[in-house]
Amino acid sequence: MNYSSLEIWTIIGLMALGSFLIRFSFLGLVGNREMPKWFLRHLRYTPLAVMPGLIAPLVLWPAGTEGQTDPARLIAAAVAVTIGITSKNLIAAVTGGMVALYGAQYFLG
Amino acid sequence: MSRTQSAYWQGFRAGAPFILVVIPFALLFGVVATEAGLKVIETMGMTVLVIAGTAQFAAIALMRDEAPTYIVLATAMAVNLRMAMYSASITPYLGQATLLQRIFVGYLLVDQSYAMSITKFETNPDLTMRQKLGFFFGTMTLIAPLWYVFTLVGALVGQAIPPQFALDFAVPITFIAITAPMMRTPAHLAAAFVSVTVSLLLAFLPYNLWLMIAAVLAMMTGAQVELWMERRAL
Numbered sequence: 001m002n003y004s005s006l007e008i009w010t011i012i013g014l015m016a017l018g019s020f021l022i023r024f025s026f027l028g029l030v031g032n033r034e035m036p037k038w039f040l041r042h043l044r045y046t047p048l049a050v051m052p053g054l055i056a057p058l059v060l061w062p063a064g065t066e067g068q069t070d071p072a073r074l075i076a077a078a079v080a081v082t083i084g085i086t087s088k089n090l091i092a093a094v095t096g097g098m099v100a101l102y103g104a105q106y107f108l109g
Numbered sequence: 110m111s112r113t114q115s116a117y118w119q120g121f122r123a124g125a126p127f128i129l130v131v132i133p134f135a136l137l138f139g140v141v142a143t144e145a146g147l148k149v150i151e152t153m154g155m156t157v158l159v160i161a162g163t164a165q166f167a168a169i170a171l172m173r174d175e176a177p178t179y180i181v182l183a184t185a186m187a188v189n190l191r192m193a194m195y196s197a198s199i200t201p202y203l204g205q206a207t208l209l210q211r212i213f214v215g216y217l218l219v220d221q222s223y224a225m226s227i228t229k230f231e232t233n234p235d236l237t238m239r240q241k242l243g244f245f246f247g248t249m250t251l252i253a254p255l256w257y258v259f260t261l262v263g264a265l266v267g268q269a270i271p272p273q274f275a276l277d278f279a280v281p282i283t284f285i286a287i288t289a290p291m292m293r294t295p296a297h298l299a300a301a302f303v304s305v306t307v308s309l310l311l312a313f314l315p316y317n318l319w320l321m322i323a324a325v326l327a328m329m330t331g332a333q334v335e336l337w338m339e340r341r342a343l
Contacts, residue, residue, distance in 0.1 A: 016158035024215030045331030053308035084289025093286035
């Protein structure tokens with residue numbers, strides 16, 4: 001990498017400022033004012049609107065296989081979803097998913 | 110123990126499982142950033158000041174390819190834009206906190222603290238502000254320091270983690286485990302379905318645009334299904 005020290009710290013500084021302003025945005029500007037009802041109705045679905053979309057490409061085209069779809073990872077994701085929905089237990093879902101991943105990698109070669 | 114203390118410790122326990130993911134993720138970032146050419150102090154500066162793993166990985170990947178500064182910044186911001194939705198979503202619960210408290214919440218508003226806190230606040234509407242803040246900061250008590258410390262370990266040790274551990278997959282698995290229990294109603298299920306489908310269909314778009322479009326459409330779907338169910342009084 002050929003950036004000068006100043007350029008690197010500029011990138012870090014602006015990334016930090018931008019990330020903070022994005023996170024602080026509504027907390028800071030809206031604060032304790034009421035938001036419209038229709039807007040709140042949409043916000044109720046924020047976690048399920050963002051997170052599944054964020055990871056779906058990582059499941060189908062994993063970074064660890066340079067984008068090649070991997071049956072072991074698909075099995076692991078399915079196991080984690082199933083355990084997560086049925087048990088509603090985070091640790092059980094993560095552990096089950098990783099055990100399924102290592103197991104499937106072992107048996108599928 | 111006072112109610113605030115117990116809310117703090119509930120948050121602490123809710124955040125504890127994530128150390129299993131934060132440690133390898135932080136190690137990996139330390140390794141990748143120093144291998145790409147950042148000094149240890151620069152790696153640590155980024156990790157402590159930015160505290161957003163996905164955006165940091167995206168920035169390092171572009172810096173390794175000598176991308177122009179504004180491209181690095183625009184991409185990192187696009188990856189972080191989902192946090193504006195988190196900020197909006199948590200404001201009805203924490204918007205009445207003092208300015209200083211909201212500044213700290215803003216700094217520590219990451220996927221894990223957001224997901225754990227919003228679930229807690231929705232299911233316990235009678236929590237006081239002190240309890241809500243206690244819970245929120247409790248979730249980050251382990252995550253933030255471990256993120257710093259293990260980035261440093263990764264940057265100093267600089268040993269690549271063997272690929273057969275498939276640690277790239279620890280992050281998706283954790284997000285699945287966070288969101289699966291949230292699918293309580295048909296409206297939630299519909300939102301998740303639209304989110305996955307649209308992001309896969311639009312995955313070719315640059316700058317995380319696919320995620321923003323998928324998220325907005327998924328929120329609209331959730332809200333419409335909710336309205337439809339109310340009208341039919343299901």
